[in-house]
Amino acid sequence: PAAKFHSGNPVTAEDVAYSLARTVKLAKGNAWMIRGIVTPEGLEAVDATTIKITLAQPFAAFLAVLPWQFILEKAAVEANLGDDDGQTWLMTNVVGSGPFKVLRAEPGTLYQLGRADTAWQGGGGNLDGVIWQIVRETATQRLMLQRGEAHVAVDLTSEDMDALDGAPGVVRVIEPEYRTFSIKMNTEHGPLADVNMRKAISYATNYQALADSSGYAELMVGPLPNGIFGQDPNLDVPRMDLDKAKEYLAKTENPQGGIKLKMVYVTGLEQERRFSLVMLDSLKALNIDLEIQPLPWPDMVAACASPESFPDFFPVYQTANYGDPDNIAYAAYHSASNGGWKNAVYKNPEVDKLIEEGRSTLDPEKRKAIYEAFQKAVVADAPDVFGVLEKRKLGLRDNVENYQFTPVASNAIECWPLSIG
Known part of the structure; x- marks a missing residue:
């Protein structure tokens, strides 16, 4: 019941049903995960906070794929449908309920997130926001990390990791991933x-x-x-x-x-x-x-x-x-x-x-x-x-706290729990 969109409106079962049906209809992005499993006919908003999903067939991994089905605010999307179900509008507008909201988006270059006033999730760190900068050369990532120009560098090479061994102010993370x-x-x-x-x-x-x-x-x-x-x-x-x-x-x-x-x-x-x-x-x-x-x-x-x-x-x-x-x-x-x-x-x-x-x-x-x-x-x-x-290979500045291991989704890092000490 505490979940809210960035607009301040509550996340409802109707929003969930609408979003899942839209995903199935568009058949893009993560829709493949629920293709042939979720159908619009199998979605029912029982009340404001209860969604009933009747699967078209049994699917053992259903609970595992649910976090990848993103929930949008129905009213906001419907008001901006255009001729493509709101896809163009959503390229520059966000109607989610996550702990961060998008402040700036420069595709292929930089994404800036800010802590949402409506953040309702528990376990958050002390970050006011996150700047995700796209740096193609891993050697450049490594140097930015060493100079303190970045707090985290993801998807480094083995050579980068060797070069960071013993580097002051840097913590190497080498861990398995799927x-x-x-x-x-x-x-x-x-x-x-x-x-x-x-x-x-x-x-x-x-x-x-x-x-x-x-x-x-x-x-x-x-x-x-x-x-x-x-x-x-x-x-x-x-x-x-x-x-x-x-x-x-x-x-x-x-x-x-x-x-x-x-x-x-x-x-x-x-x-x-x-x-x-x-x-x-x-x-x-x-x-x-x-x-x-x-x-x-x-x-x-x-x-x-x-x-x-x-x-x-x-x-x-x-x-x-x-x-x-x-x-x-x-x-x-x-x-x-x-x-x-x-x-x-x-x-x-x-x-x-x-x-x-x-x-x-x-x-x-x-x-x-x-x-x-x-x-x-x-x-x-x-x-x-x-x-x-x-192995997943990344580097952190030594003042980054509460990093959490994530074996799925390459290059993914959970930003919400992080704090800067």
């Missing part, structure tokens, strides 16, 4: 449509080199991030074995190699460039050449439109937005994601079925067994070179 890095293969077009070629490449890959090039990281054990519910730490996954690699290569249409494949990576993303070089070197053992092409991210996304436009190798970082295996399984391996960057082309009816069973099964032990079967099925099909789980 961010997977895998190299997706074109399972529907070209030489890699053959599972034997994919397995040959999986066993030819120098995984130790992938780990070494990543700095603070550990190798993935299958498609799910290490430590998440249902992940099997004893899963039998490919590791570098050139004899096995050549056995699988012998079963393909190119038993002697002699082909040229293509790998793209995001322009300016040094870590992906290093991974590409590891793959270039690894494939030489199979007499396979690799063309490496940096592309702007929008061009990479465009290449995901069809199997014909999709390259042979496509590196992908994916962070779990919520702490459930469904997040990675559904987004990265279900065929419903085909055509998008998370899973451009891979489709396997058996894998789809297991993912759907994992979503709809509520019993934890049964879910665990389903996800164990899912992991084995994916490994057997070898759609990816399973890479690394990089």
